[in-house]
Amino acid sequence: MQCLRNWATKFQFHKGNRGYTFVELAIIWLSAICIGIIATYGHNYHMSEPLWCIVFIAVGYILIQLGRMMLHYSELAVVSFVFLVVTTASMGLLGYYRTEQSILQYYNTSSFYLNEEGTYYVLTTKDSEISKTNSTFQHNLAGHMNQSEGTINNKEGTSLKTEGRLYGLIPNKKNAYRQFLEAHGHIQIYLVPQSDTTIPAGTILSIQGAPKSLPIIEERGRIDMRGRYMSLNLTGRMYQGRYKIISSDELNYVGYHETWRDRIERNIIYQLGQVRQRIYGIVEENLPRPIATLSEALLLGGHYSEIDQTVMKGFSYTGLIHILSVSGSHIGLLFSLVYGISHILNIRKQRGVYCAIGIVIMYCAIVGFNAPIVRATIMGIIMALGILQGRLYHARQALTITAIGILVFDPLALTDVSFQLSFGATYGLLLFGKHLYLLMGYWPIWVKAPIVLCVSAQLIVLPFQLYYFHFVSVLSLFASIFVAPLLDMAILLLMTLLLVYPVVSLGILWFVLEYILKIALFINQSLLTLPGGYWWIGYMPLWACGVYFGILRLLYYFLVEQKSQQRKVVYVLMCLLMGTVGLSYGSHHFHKGTIIHTIPISQGVALLIMPEWNWFDHDVDSSNHNIKEHMSQNADSQVPMLLMDIPKEKMSNSVIYQLENVIHTYGYTVNDVKKVSFSSKSNFQILYQNESSLYVLGNGQTKKKILKLLDGYMVYIMTSQSSLLHDLVQLEAPNLKGIIYYPPFQKLGDVEPEDEFIHAVRFEYIKDFIL
Numbered sequence: 001m002q003c004l005r006n007w008a009t010k011f012q013f014h015k016g017n018r019g020y021t022f023v024e025l026a027i028i029w030l031s032a033i034c035i036g037i038i039a040t041y042g043h044n045y046h047m048s049e050p051l052w053c054i055v056f057i058a059v060g061y062i063l064i065q066l067g068r069m070m071l072h073y074s075e076l077a078v079v080s081f082v083f084l085v086v087t088t089a090s091m092g093l094l095g096y097y098r099t100e101q102s103i104l105q106y107y108n109t110s111s112f113y114l115n116e117e118g119t120y121y122v123l124t125t126k127d128s129e130i131s132k133t134n135s136t137f138q139h140n141l142a143g144h145m146n147q148s149e150g151t152i153n154n155k156e157g158t159s160l161k162t163e164g165r166l167y168g169l170i171p172n173k174k175n176a177y178r179q180f181l182e183a184h185g186h187i188q189i190y191l192v193p194q195s196d197t198t199i200p201a202g203t204i205l206s207i208q209g210a211p212k213s214l215p216i217i218e219e220r221g222r223i224d225m226r227g228r229y230m231s232l233n234l235t236g237r238m239y240q241g242r243y244k245i246i247s248s249d250e251l252n253y254v255g256y257h258e259t260w261r262d263r264i265e266r267n268i269i270y271q272l273g274q275v276r277q278r279i280y281g282i283v284e285e286n287l288p289r290p291i292a293t294l295s296e297a298l299l300l301g302g303h304y305s306e307i308d309q310t311v312m313k314g315f316s317y318t319g320l321i322h323i324l325s326v327s328g329s330h331i332g333l334l335f336s337l338v339y340g341i342s343h344i345l346n347i348r349k350q351r352g353v354y355c356a357i358g359i360v361i362m363y364c365a366i367v368g369f370n371a372p373i374v375r376a377t378i379m380g381i382i383m384a385l386g387i388l389q390g391r392l393y394h395a396r397q398a399l400t401i402t403a404i405g406i407l408v409f410d411p412l413a414l415t416d417v418s419f420q421l422s423f424g425a426t427y428g429l430l431l432f433g434k435h436l437y438l439l440m441g442y443w444p445i446w447v448k449a450p451i452v453l454c455v456s457a458q459l460i461v462l463p464f465q466l467y468y469f470h471f472v473s474v475l476s477l478f479a480s481i482f483v484a485p486l487l488d489m490a491i492l493l494l495m496t497l498l499l500v501y502p503v504v505s506l507g508i509l510w511f512v513l514e515y516i517l518k519i520a521l522f523i524n525q526s527l528l529t530l531p532g533g534y535w536w537i538g539y540m541p542l543w544a545c546g547v548y549f550g551i552l553r554l555l556y557y558f559l560v561e562q563k564s565q566q567r568k569v570v571y572v573l574m575c576l577l578m579g580t581v582g583l584s585y586g587s588h589h590f591h592k593g594t595i596i597h598t599i600p601i602s603q604g605v606a607l608l609i610m611p612e613w614n615w616f617d618h619d620v621d622s623s624n625h626n627i628k629e630h631m632s633q634n635a636d637s638q639v640p641m642l643l644m645d646i647p648k649e650k651m652s653n654s655v656i657y658q659l660e661n662v663i664h665t666y667g668y669t670v671n672d673v674k675k676v677s678f679s680s681k682s683n684f685q686i687l688y689q690n691e692s693s694l695y696v697l698g699n700g701q702t703k704k705k706i707l708k709l710l711d712g713y714m715v716y717i718m719t720s721q722s723s724l725l726h727d728l729v730q731l732e733a734p735n736l737k738g739i740i741y742y743p744p745f746q747k748l749g750d751v752e753p754e755d756e757f758i759h760a761v762r763f764e765y766i767k768d769f770i771l
Helices: 002-013 022-044 049-071 075-108 140-149 226-232 248-254 260-286 289-300 309-317 328-344 349-367 371-389 395-409 411-415 417-439 445-459 462-468 475-482 484-500 507-527 542-561 567-589 629-633 653-665 703-709 722-730
Strands: 118-124 129-132 158-171 186-191 204-209 234-246 471-473 534-536 595-599 605-610 641-645 674-677 684-689 693-698 714-719 736-741 758-760
Touching: 022 049, 022 075, 022 395, 022 411, 049 075, 049 411, 049 417, 049 462, 049 542, 075 226, 075 395, 075 411, 118 186, 118 234, 118 260, 158 234, 204 248, 226 234, 226 411, 260 289, 260 349, 260 484, 289 484, 289 507, 309 507, 328 349, 328 371, 328 484, 349 371, 371 395, 371 417, 395 411, 395 417, 411 417, 417 445, 417 462, 417 542, 445 462, 445 475, 462 471, 462 542, 462 567, 475 484, 475 507, 484 507, 542 567, 595 653, 605 653, 641 653, 641 684, 722 736
Parallel strands: 186 234, 641 674, 693 714, 714 736, 736 758
Antiparallel strands: 118 158, 118 204, 129 158, 158 186, 204 234, 471 534, 595 605, 605 641, 684 693
């Protein structure tokens, strides 16, 4: 038997005549599944840069492994090659099929209740959180708007945010009076607070309101929520709902009869919610409110809107925001804690490991089954079972198997930023962590260990981070040395205090926990005062991503695959990686042609205009046109401009955040951009012009004469009048390059923009226009 085990281990981690190990085969299968998923998703929706990056990595890995097999040709390798091709193709088809099935299943969920006023009956699946609808926190852009456009209406308001599964509704219609209609799907709910108490998960609510459709808007630099909504089966969102807590008997009385599965599901959700409420109660009983809220987020995640926004921004800029999301570090700390306690109590190794597995699974259920914690839990269980049976644990194999299992079960998780960053960072740690640690030689362990964790975790996901968050932080290196250990210590101490709380309450340790968190916050906020701590780089173009991952592959070869490390080559390659980031930044600031980005805000019109670097203005005969004076005066400026027509009452914090996000996507700061207002209801005006192109607002009726006068210039027309679209398309104007249609009231109406020149804002992905 031992001989068979040794042979299996050798077969698992050595290529032999096959040309690949089991680990490499699993990664090839994972790559094929990813390609199949993205092929289906891209066939139906827009593919963002992160999805293209995943395709590059997957295709590149498969081609490299196939090339290696061809170089090591043998008779047995032919059979292995055929097996590899057939199984890889099957995995790709599996990913394609499962994604198509998930999309069809989501859209087969009837959403007839959207925009229908009525009484909705919902089972809450999350604990409610306080959501500040108009926070008093002032954004940088808001400050600039206050100076130039008057004050912004920021009335303080709060609501209770939760999610729930629909049982059904009673519509407010005369022809359906008191008739209960069964409904399916999950909805997000913002409730009007009725008391200071929260609503735990597993509570049945009757809510007066009308769910709206989810705002799924595709834009470069914006987190794509479509896949997450589909995975969670979220179909709508309700605002300002007025609720009442009811019992299961009242639910049965109105017309919905619970099955035994419904009751079991509700009771499980309710009991887990009660455990969370008990934990919240213990923490808030022993810690002051701000520190208690931070402690709850560190331990169980969530509560982000209840944490001071200055603290949240501080964690974001120092690269520690991931600690507030439950992930692998929490699972590792919990495994270590339980296993250490069992060792101290002289419990047998087998029982201690099983106890740790049980507690980790319970912790995962309490927190919620999101991608990072599921990944860490499965890997931890595989490792624990391997320890029990004395088998060799291979982290890359466990991680790959976990990823395959999650994607087969929920293929749209691949499009979620949480899945991408979690698995990408873990792969980076496994591929580069050990070898970077050895490369740093005689550095003190308390310095090089945090730095290696920080750098190796970001090597693979850096293009993803720049796309979603747009900045690179040098402060993360210092924060990983001085702040992250304190937060890990606080999490470990908090877990210990909660585990022993039923037996003894150690008041002095709660006092210690409070001061550990205060010290961590003080150091973290102090780091933000360092000049040049973080830079707004913007997203990486696809060419830069390809160059980056090509250099990263060379770095892996010289750092890991070579028997002797070539330090100089490794240092040069790491400098080239940073040089690629610098080139990406330069491409946003030094480019040919004026780039116009359409910002799909919910109510209003906004454009980000980025002029060409060495651009010289050539005036157009505009005597017959209503051109803004301030635009003509600044026509030769190389300063990017944000053109806006947004009602002041609509300038909410969400709109301000969206405008800031667009500015940061292209590597600019708010101070770099000139804010200009205009009226989108005007009949005709030239919004921007250069030597060969024009961007025109055309809501008037003199379009034919206008286009003739502008003959010889490439013309892009923006309009909010659907009645003009047909006439504009029919014009024989070779200079007309595109029509950007802003549907009023956020509704497309009866307009079906089938022509390739028409782009409906907020209803499709609009590429940047280059003048």
